[in-house]
Amino acid sequence: MTGRRAKRRRMPTEMKAKAFAKMIEDDLTDEIEVQLNSFVRSVVSDLTSDGQKRGVSPVLTGFFASSWKAGLNRPARNDERHNFPKWAKIKTQGNKLAPGFKSVIEQRYPVPTNFKINKSVFIGNTAKYAPQALVSPKSQIFSYLLGGSGTFKEGLTQKIDRIFTDKRADIRVGGDVDDAGRTSFLKL
Numbered sequence: 001m002t003g004r005r006a007k008r009r010r011m012p013t014e015m016k017a018k019a020f021a022k023m024i025e026d027d028l029t030d031e032i033e034v035q036l037n038s039f040v041r042s043v044v045s046d047l048t049s050d051g052q053k054r055g056v057s058p059v060l061t062g063f064f065a066s067s068w069k070a071g072l073n074r075p076a077r078n079d080e081r082h083n084f085p086k087w088a089k090i091k092t093q094g095n096k097l098a099p100g101f102k103s104v105i106e107q108r109y110p111v112p113t114n115f116k117i118n119k120s121v122f123i124g125n126t127a128k129y130a131p132q133a134l135v136s137p138k139s140q141i142f143s144y145l146l147g148g149s150g151t152f153k154e155g156l157t158q159k160i161d162r163i164f165t166d167k168r169a170d171i172r173v174g175g176d177v178d179d180a181g182r183t184s185f186l187k188l
Contacts, residue, residue, distance in 0.1 A: 076126065
């Protein structure tokens, strides 16, 4: 039987290397997804507060600051303050609260905790007047997004550095050896 080579069998250690690489990949993915979900919750918390509480949203009645939502789809901007009793009863006079009224800031939408790294995450505001509120002189949102300074504790870039502690290094784990003796790598 010359000319025929015996089929190379995989050694048990090679199979273990692939399983080990998969285990490391799964562990890193889980860690990054925990960090991603923590990041999303933290950003929504910052947006759902005003400058007095080291937040970034402009506040008159509190409806805009209370209307931040995170999800897998873009939030629709169709909520009007007068349709929500808690905020409808707050009276304003122009750009000020009427005497005897206080703004109410309460997170209206729970933040999901099941975001995955391979899916886009959208954070947006559901208030119909969101575009006007974003450019309000009271708004610190652009400074927050660009990593600038304001009454808030940390900007978005500082938050990213704090929460995402692992750098995405080029990690490769050897997984298999071919007939020529070359090792193939699994990039994590």
